[in-house]
Amino acid sequence: MALSDQELKEIAYLARINVSEDSLSSLKKELEDILDLFQQLNEADTSEVNAMSHPLDLSQPTRKDEVTEENLREELLKNAPSVKSGLFLVPKVIDGEN
Amino acid sequence: MKNYSEEWEAVIGLEIHVQLSTKSKLFSGASTDFGALPNTQACNIDLAMPGVLPVLNEEVLKMAIKLGKALNAEINSPTSFARKNYFYPDSPKGYQISQMDKPIVENGYLDIETEKGGKRIGVTRAHLEEDAGKSLHDDFEGQSGIDLNRAGTPLLEIVSEPEISTPEEAVAYLKSIHSIIRYLEISDGNMAEGSMRCDANVSVRKIGDETLGTRTETKNVNSFRFVEKAIQYEIERQINELESGNKITQETRLYDSQVNTTRPMRSKEFANDYRYFPEPDLLPITLKKEFIEEVMATMPEMPNQKRERFVSQFSLSEYDAGLLAAEKDLADFFEEVTKVSTSPKLSANWIMGELSAELNNENLTIKESKVSSDKLGQLISRIEDGTISGKIAKDIFEKMWSSGKEVDEIIQSEGLKQVTDDKEIESMIDEVIQGNPEQLEQYRSGKDRLFGFFVGQVMKASQGKANPKQVNDILKSKLEK
Numbered sequence: 001m002a003l004s005d006q007e008l009k010e011i012a013y014l015a016r017i018n019v020s021e022d023s024l025s026s027l028k029k030e031l032e033d034i035l036d037l038f039q040q041l042n043e044a045d046t047s048e049v050n051a052m053s054h055p056l057d058l059s060q061p062t063r064k065d066e067v068t069e070e071n072l073r074e075e076l077l078k079n080a081p082s083v084k085s086g087l088f089l090v091p092k093v094i095d096g097e098n
Numbered sequence: 099m100k101n102y103s104e105e106w107e108a109v110i111g112l113e114i115h116v117q118l119s120t121k122s123k124l125f126s127g128a129s130t131d132f133g134a135l136p137n138t139q140a141c142n143i144d145l146a147m148p149g150v151l152p153v154l155n156e157e158v159l160k161m162a163i164k165l166g167k168a169l170n171a172e173i174n175s176p177t178s179f180a181r182k183n184y185f186y187p188d189s190p191k192g193y194q195i196s197q198m199d200k201p202i203v204e205n206g207y208l209d210i211e212t213e214k215g216g217k218r219i220g221v222t223r224a225h226l227e228e229d230a231g232k233s234l235h236d237d238f239e240g241q242s243g244i245d246l247n248r249a250g251t252p253l254l255e256i257v258s259e260p261e262i263s264t265p266e267e268a269v270a271y272l273k274s275i276h277s278i279i280r281y282l283e284i285s286d287g288n289m290a291e292g293s294m295r296c297d298a299n300v301s302v303r304k305i306g307d308e309t310l311g312t313r314t315e316t317k318n319v320n321s322f323r324f325v326e327k328a329i330q331y332e333i334e335r336q337i338n339e340l341e342s343g344n345k346i347t348q349e350t351r352l353y354d355s356q357v358n359t360t361r362p363m364r365s366k367e368f369a370n371d372y373r374y375f376p377e378p379d380l381l382p383i384t385l386k387k388e389f390i391e392e393v394m395a396t397m398p399e400m401p402n403q404k405r406e407r408f409v410s411q412f413s414l415s416e417y418d419a420g421l422l423a424a425e426k427d428l429a430d431f432f433e434e435v436t437k438v439s440t441s442p443k444l445s446a447n448w449i450m451g452e453l454s455a456e457l458n459n460e461n462l463t464i465k466e467s468k469v470s471s472d473k474l475g476q477l478i479s480r481i482e483d484g485t486i487s488g489k490i491a492k493d494i495f496e497k498m499w500s501s502g503k504e505v506d507e508i509i510q511s512e513g514l515k516q517v518t519d520d521k522e523i524e525s526m527i528d529e530v531i532q533g534n535p536e537q538l539e540q541y542r543s544g545k546d547r548l549f550g551f552f553v554g555q556v557m558k559a560s561q562g563k564a565n566p567k568q569v570n571d572i573l574k575s576k577l578e579k
Contacts, residue, residue: 014371016185053178053199053376059384065120065157068127069141076137076145086136087243090187093233 001035003028107305108333109313110268110298111260114275115253116285117229117293118161124228124252125152125195132291140231140246146191151379158226158252159385161284162202163393165254168278168400169221171206173390176382179226182372187244188231196255198374200382201225203254208278209402210270211420219271220259229253254284260299260310265329269322272296273424276322277401281426289320296325300332302340311336312346316360319353328353332360404429412442421450427464431471438475441482448478452495469498477505485509486516490562517564520572523556526564527573530555541577552577 008028012019019027073086082089123130126143143150166173180198203224210217231249233242256275262268276294279285287294301313314336319328331353336346351360399407401423408419408429422432428449435445453474457467469477477495480486486494486509494508501508509515517523530552531538541548556569 010371014183014373051199053176054378054381056381058381059176060154060381062154062156062159062383063127065122065155066127067122067129069129071138072141073135073137076140076142079147082241084238084243086138087234087238087245088137088187089238089241090244092235092240092242093187 001032001039003032003035105304106302106333106337108263108329109260109301109303109310110262110264110329112256112258112262112268112271113297113299114256114258114272115295115297116256116275116279116287118158118252118254119283119285119293120155120157120161120252122155123250124155124158124226126250128250130251132293134247136243136245137247140249144190144231144246144250152195154380154383155252158254159202159383159389160393160396161282162224162226162254163385163390164282164284164397165224165256165279166203166206167394167397168282169203169206169208169224169256171203171221171224173385174200174202174204175385175390176200177202177385178382179377179380180374181377182227182374184370184372186230186233187242188233188246188249190231190246190249194228194230195377195380196227196374197225199376203256208271208274210267210274212264212266212270214266217267219261219267222257222259224254224256227253227255260301265326265333268298268329269326272322272325274401277424277426281398281400283398289322292320295320298325298329298332300329300336301346302333302336311340312348314346314348314360315350316353317350317363321355324353324355327355327358328360331358335360401426408432412436412446414442414446418446418450422446425464431464431467434471435475435478438472439478439482441478444478444481445475448474448495452492456499468500468502469495473498473504480505480509484516484518484565486514487562487566490514490516493562514563517560518568520568523560523564523568523572524576526559527552527556527569527576530559531576538577549573549577 005024005028008024008031009019011031077083077086077088080088120130122128123144126141128141128144129139131139143152163173177197178200179195181193182196182198183193185192201223204222206221206224208219208221210219229248229251231244231246233244235242237243258271262271276287279287279294285293289295296319298316298319299313300316301311303309303311314332316328316332319325332351339346347362350363352363353360405416405419405423408414408423409416412419414422421428423429432445432449435449436442439445453467453469456462456469457464462468477491477498481488481491494505494514497503497508497512498505517526534552534555537548537551541552552573553566553569556573557564557566560569
């Protein structure tokens with residue numbers, strides 16, 4: 001299955017991966033090979049098979065609605081490179097909504 | 099603006115996000131309380147620390163099942179979660195856990211009422227998902243501050259079919275959902291605080307067209323009134339654009355309540371592509387029959403059932419019953435009043451008249467009422483047993499509201515007991531007749547409408563305390579002499 005350079009760049013952007021121009025062609029080849037494998041899977045007749053969303057044939061365990069986690073702020077903020085007034089600081093992002 | 103309403107019709111669908119009022123989050127044991135200090139209610143799971151796994155809160159399943167039942171919908175079992183992939187700093191995982199193929203609630207409907215009559219609106223689905231944190235963009239030396247207290251709070255997103263045709267229907271639908279979630283006690287439904295949020299998908303087409311027009315999605319609408327205004331604005335804007343030969347761009351728009359317009363959000367470089375896939379960290383959930391039945395057994399009486407009961411049990415009009423039943427707290431208050439007062443009709447009138455006016459005045463909820471249901475019931479009883487007239491009752495109500503005193507205390511201390519003694523009323527009437535010989539003569543020579551003048555004078559002389567019916571009867575017999 002053929003991919004255009006534009007499609008490849010969009011996929012990289014969505015995954016926030018920087019792809020240099022000179023690695024585009026090799027990456028494209030690898031992705032196309034993977035897509036071919038899925039193409040092959042698509043050819044299998046699954047009309048008699050139930051859709052499966054997880055390989056384990058179990059039901060998800062649940063927990064009671066109880067607050068078990070205390071305030072961990074000081075400890076968690078220690079992991080962050082930049083904090084202020086109890087907030088994590090990140091490069092400015094304004095996307096027209098909050 | 100030209101009136102295009104005979105040529106164009108609108109097609110509206112609503113997406114309503116409801117914050118579920120659980121104690122802990124959808125997938126973690128962190129608290130969901132509103133208004134805590136930043137990041138004091140976010141744990142390893144909410145922060146997506148390496149190696150953590152989500153553990154599902156059982157309560158959200160119960161809440162979703164209740165909503166499904168109230169919306170006459172199917173409950174999917176198994177139901178499963180999916181990843182919605184996007185990058186934004188207030189969502190540390192880089193994806194939101196949501197539902198795609200097997201939402202817990204599917205294929206329901208809701209009957210709404212507007213001035214134009216009843217209509218059934220289809221509910222496509224309601225699915226569970228986690229809320230994001232908050233980004234604060236001011237005052238951090240060019241950086242954004244991130245508060246993850248809200249990250250992972252459980253939401254139910256309720257998606258309607260595009261079967262809503264007017265802004266009025268949209269508001270009726272929204273109010274009905276609001277009423278239901280409050281009755282079910284699965285959310286406080288507070289739109290101002292964001293525990294209920296509404297996005298409106300709007301398109302227009304020429305009446306008779308089969309295909310849908312290009313739609314826009316309007317976000318940021320945080321009150322019932324704004325939902326109505328935002329949709330109205332968007333319909334008119336789209337009709338104007340099309341009438342001028344322009345095209346509608348499929349886009350997300352923000353509603354600005356200050357100036358009552360919608361404007362496009364900055365469009366993204368690439369169209370949104372969330373690349374949903376089944377959530378590998380969570381197994382599909384099989385809802386056992388007994389579990390669903392257990393939840394069903396806890397279903398409270400719903401607004402429409404309550405309305406019908408109020409009509410049959412208390413002989414209220416459909417309209418009064420509907421107003422009272424729309425809000426659970428109001429309905430409960432009404433039933434408490436009727437336990438004391440014995441006149442449901444009078445109780446309903448007082449709650450929706452005097453009491454509601456005072457509550458609106460001071461911006462209070464029914465639960466914050468300064469006159470309790472007990473005290474209001476006593477006041478109404480005093481009207482029923484003839485101790486006071488309806489007019490005096492209104493003055494007494496004012497005094498009860500401001501002083502917190504009981505009705506009997508005020509009647510006693512201010513001498514407001516209704517005068518029902520025939521003799522006493524007679525002597526007042528005699529005095530009024532003697533004092534107004536001119537009017538008496540005019541009345542007797544045929545000026546019937548002066549009767550009201552005499553009633554007024556007698557009521558005035560009694561300081562409003564004379565029983566109006568007795569005044570009427572006695573006055574009539576005296577004037578006819």
